[in-house]
Amino acid sequence: MSGEIKWYRVPVDEVLTLLDTDKDGITAEEAQIRLSKYGFNEVEVKEKESSLHRFARQFASPLIYVLLAASLVTFILEEYADMAVILGVVLANAVIGFVQERKAENALESLAKMLVPETSILRDGQRMIIHSRELVAGDIAIMEAGDRIPADLRLMYAKNLRIDESMLTGESTAVEKNIDPIETKSLPLAEQKNIAFGGTLVTQGSGLGIVVATGSESEIGKISELISKTKKISTPLVRTIDQMAKTLAFVIMVLAILTFIIGRLRGFDDLDIFFASVSLAVAAIPEGLPALITISLAFGIKRMASQNAIIRTMPAVESLGSATVICSDKTGTLTKNEMTVRNIYTLEGKFDVTGVGYATEGDFELQGDKIDPFGHPALMETLKAGALCNDAYLKEEGGIDGDPTEGALLVSASKAGKFYMPRVDTIPFESEERFMATLHQDDEKNSWIYVKGSPEKLIELCSHQFSGKELSSIDPEKFLSAAEDMASEGLRVIATAYRKLEHGKKEIVNDDTKDLIFLGLQGMIDPPREEAKTSIFKCNNAGIRVIMITGDHILTGHTIARQLGIRTDGALSGSDIQRMSDEELTEALKTVSVFARTSPEDKSRIVGLLKQEGEVVAVTGDGINDAPALENADIGVAMGRSGTEVAKEASDMVLADDNFASIVNAVEEGRNVYNKIQKVILWTLPTNAAEGLAVMAAVILGLRNPPLLPLHILWINTITALGLGVSITMEPMEKKLLNRPPRPAKEPLLLPVIKQRIVTVALLMVTATFLLYFFQLTQNGRDSNTAQTIALNTIVFFEIFYLFNCKSIHENVFRDLFSNKFMLMGIALVVSLQVFITYNPTMNAILKTSPLAPVDWIVIAVTASSVFFLIELEKYVKKKRKMN
Numbered sequence: 001m002s003g004e005i006k007w008y009r010v011p012v013d014e015v016l017t018l019l020d021t022d023k024d025g026i027t028a029e030e031a032q033i034r035l036s037k038y039g040f041n042e043v044e045v046k047e048k049e050s051s052l053h054r055f056a057r058q059f060a061s062p063l064i065y066v067l068l069a070a071s072l073v074t075f076i077l078e079e080y081a082d083m084a085v086i087l088g089v090v091l092a093n094a095v096i097g098f099v100q101e102r103k104a105e106n107a108l109e110s111l112a113k114m115l116v117p118e119t120s121i122l123r124d125g126q127r128m129i130i131h132s133r134e135l136v137a138g139d140i141a142i143m144e145a146g147d148r149i150p151a152d153l154r155l156m157y158a159k160n161l162r163i164d165e166s167m168l169t170g171e172s173t174a175v176e177k178n179i180d181p182i183e184t185k186s187l188p189l190a191e192q193k194n195i196a197f198g199g200t201l202v203t204q205g206s207g208l209g210i211v212v213a214t215g216s217e218s219e220i221g222k223i224s225e226l227i228s229k230t231k232k233i234s235t236p237l238v239r240t241i242d243q244m245a246k247t248l249a250f251v252i253m254v255l256a257i258l259t260f261i262i263g264r265l266r267g268f269d270d271l272d273i274f275f276a277s278v279s280l281a282v283a284a285i286p287e288g289l290p291a292l293i294t295i296s297l298a299f300g301i302k303r304m305a306s307q308n309a310i311i312r313t314m315p316a317v318e319s320l321g322s323a324t325v326i327c328s329d330k331t332g333t334l335t336k337n338e339m340t341v342r343n344i345y346t347l348e349g350k351f352d353v354t355g356v357g358y359a360t361e362g363d364f365e366l367q368g369d370k371i372d373p374f375g376h377p378a379l380m381e382t383l384k385a386g387a388l389c390n391d392a393y394l395k396e397e398g399g400i401d402g403d404p405t406e407g408a409l410l411v412s413a414s415k416a417g418k419f420y421m422p423r424v425d426t427i428p429f430e431s432e433e434r435f436m437a438t439l440h441q442d443d444e445k446n447s448w449i450y451v452k453g454s455p456e457k458l459i460e461l462c463s464h465q466f467s468g469k470e471l472s473s474i475d476p477e478k479f480l481s482a483a484e485d486m487a488s489e490g491l492r493v494i495a496t497a498y499r500k501l502e503h504g505k506k507e508i509v510n511d512d513t514k515d516l517i518f519l520g521l522q523g524m525i526d527p528p529r530e531e532a533k534t535s536i537f538k539c540n541n542a543g544i545r546v547i548m549i550t551g552d553h554i555l556t557g558h559t560i561a562r563q564l565g566i567r568t569d570g571a572l573s574g575s576d577i578q579r580m581s582d583e584e585l586t587e588a589l590k591t592v593s594v595f596a597r598t599s600p601e602d603k604s605r606i607v608g609l610l611k612q613e614g615e616v617v618a619v620t621g622d623g624i625n626d627a628p629a630l631e632n633a634d635i636g637v638a639m640g641r642s643g644t645e646v647a648k649e650a651s652d653m654v655l656a657d658d659n660f661a662s663i664v665n666a667v668e669e670g671r672n673v674y675n676k677i678q679k680v681i682l683w684t685l686p687t688n689a690a691e692g693l694a695v696m697a698a699v700i701l702g703l704r705n706p707p708l709l710p711l712h713i714l715w716i717n718t719i720t721a722l723g724l725g726v727s728i729t730m731e732p733m734e735k736k737l738l739n740r741p742p743r744p745a746k747e748p749l750l751l752p753v754i755k756q757r758i759v760t761v762a763l764l765m766v767t768a769t770f771l772l773y774f775f776q777l778t779q780n781g782r783d784s785n786t787a788q789t790i791a792l793n794t795i796v797f798f799e800i801f802y803l804f805n806c807k808s809i810h811e812n813v814f815r816d817l818f819s820n821k822f823m824l825m826g827i828a829l830v831v832s833l834q835v836f837i838t839y840n841p842t843m844n845a846i847l848k849t850s851p852l853a854p855v856d857w858i859v860i861a862v863t864a865s866s867v868f869f870l871i872e873l874e875k876y877v878k879k880k881r882k883m884n
Helices: 012-018 028-038 051-057 062-076 080-113 219-229 236-265 270-284 289-305 316-321 377-388 404-414 455-461 476-488 530-541 554-564 574-579 582-588 600-612 624-632 645-650 660-700 710-728 752-778 784-805 821-839 841-847 854-883
Strands: 118-123 126-131 140-144 152-164 201-213 309-311 325-328 340-346 349-353 364-366 369-371 423-430 435-441 447-453 462-466 471-473 492-501 516-525 545-550 594-596 617-621 635-639 653-655
Touching: 012 152, 012 201, 140 152, 219 600, 236 270, 236 660, 270 660, 289 309, 289 316, 289 660, 289 710, 309 660, 316 635, 316 660, 325 600, 325 660, 340 377, 340 404, 340 476, 377 404, 377 447, 377 462, 377 492, 377 516, 404 492, 404 516, 435 455, 447 455, 455 462, 455 476, 455 492, 455 516, 476 492, 476 516, 516 554, 530 545, 530 554, 530 660, 545 554, 545 600, 554 594, 574 594, 574 600, 582 600, 594 600, 600 617, 600 624, 617 624, 617 660, 624 635, 624 645, 635 645, 653 660, 660 710, 660 752, 660 784, 710 784, 710 821, 710 841, 752 784, 752 854, 784 821, 784 854, 821 841
Parallel strands: 325 545, 325 617, 462 516, 545 594, 617 635, 635 653
Antiparallel strands: 118 126, 118 140, 140 201, 152 201, 309 653, 340 349, 340 516, 349 364, 364 369, 423 435, 435 447, 447 492, 462 471, 492 516
């Protein structure tokens, strides 16, 4: 019923009229009518798709079709062990997809839990507690410190009311609330000071609010709608694997049919040629590839976890590696989330304060020189005022209890010493008055009032200023100009003043806050993380653009961005974004990298437009307001410490330490994972192609007794996939991965160099193996079993030597031949198995192999090593050409 009305613009009396209620609330009968008409105050979670249906959909993929075809082939050949392995891979992929799709549903359910179960209200003039889902527009809700807001409220009474809205707006500190209408037509959530939003937390004070929006009409409800409408687009890895699977499926099918046709023309009977075609399919289908990719991703997940990056969805490991843009929050991710005083201005000069966060170690500097604060009375009095007029506490173990701004004033004072004077009375901070005052008495019962607040307000209350030596009439312009300079640097500015009152005074009256003596200004900021600055430098070198999207003030955001090294041409606010068309915002996104005071819709829109431009986007977030953008991103990154459950459920990755540096480390690991996947493909496809080509060549040549039997193909696939393929996933990370630009999102896994290797390696392996086979039959007079055993071992040794080539796609590997101990162990295992099947009588009978002479092994090794030297020579020549 609250629809399009901007409630922050409407005076309280008019709000009551529009909602047909009054200060005593609506009647119970009217509440039931509105409840039946407008529904419960709850976030709707759409009816779930059945688990069985969702699980069945995981099999609708070309890659899965290829694997199922392979399992059927192995079943026909009665190779039940291979069939079980292939079906196991299919099942594992289905389970992973099934788990991923549960993520969005969990996000919505977590969002629903953000609404509190019960709330205090006024109905019929009586205070009562009801279930929050029964709240309706027009109810009067009662708020106290520690309460979570049950729905969107237009405030009608506020006493020292401060609300933590960080989960919704990204604002780093609690917001002071008031009841005054605001005339601005379009206002970000963070600046709607007279509205209390559902799901946010009251940190101080009390208040009354008129319920103006419930359920789907509330800000939480709108975010829920955004999440439910967001369609998760597959990751770059999933898309490229899907495309590769389609290509492989088509090529293998064509070759199998072609083999069958050629076999018929060559006079093979139907059963023999059918099994030959099936053998080709078995040989060519890389059934071990999905398992090897999964292993690569799993190891990547383990390594990322050790660096505080917890991966929730497996393909997200690689997606980070292809990221071209990281859209990051400011507070807590790029900054320490600890307000720190940086500058203090008095009539003695502008002092710099060293140290960061809530650590009490630090010094004071004047014009670059370290000074003793005790030699500057105005500075000391300014620090003393900030420490005494303060409700926060320093913890013994470090950190603060209380408001971050007051904590920063305590810490700056602690860097000069301890200030203590018993408090007698206080005037709490009120947003209408914009100051706080405390009354203190020293040991001689002298009374002193200390005041802190906005510079403009305190200048109004002051008649004099303290220079450190004497009092003089206040010069407002001098302090206002200094405050403006601090604000232009992104600092939050707090002014302090004092006055000596009559002896023994125990209560503050209105006149006590007049004719004050102005002391000075303290400018504070949430400092950038040093490691974030280093990480952004790495991103710039890696061709990854960093965009800051924050709920803080635009000036603060822009200042922090400059300090961090984020490249940007100015900054835009949420209201600027809302006025822009998609075309205008897309153009602005080319140069602007700082966005402040943004809404959930703004952030999600920015992400969507970046993706439309072909960017691979990673997004960080911690609040429920970030959930739509996290869902919409190629990879969503939630904060582990400060993040809400809604944000975590909507994400692909959770940062255990809330640190931007961990994202960059994860990007490097993501590139490493993709690099390994390419190496797996570089080794798998040429060797599988060689096995398939061997079958096809035998049919074309009309060989009734081919060099490799179908049983041999299955044996090779089984032992090499486990013994050799897995070892590539254990390759050490290549150096300077972050010095390379991100790979294009549309870059296929089948790079031109891989396609070339498929042809080169397959032709070399088959040609050399067939020549050696024929030579043994015709020149050496060996029997077919012995010649086939030599051919079988030659193919396996070719795959071993080619494995060394695959340690790097483009670089020569001579220096790193033995860097991977797992590869050496895998090779030793495969060679041992080959020796076993060559000399064991039982295996001779099963696989139709025969023992070989020692010289045969030398011939096999020399022949197979040709692939290693040929490929390394090719790399060397290409590199020379590129340099020239």
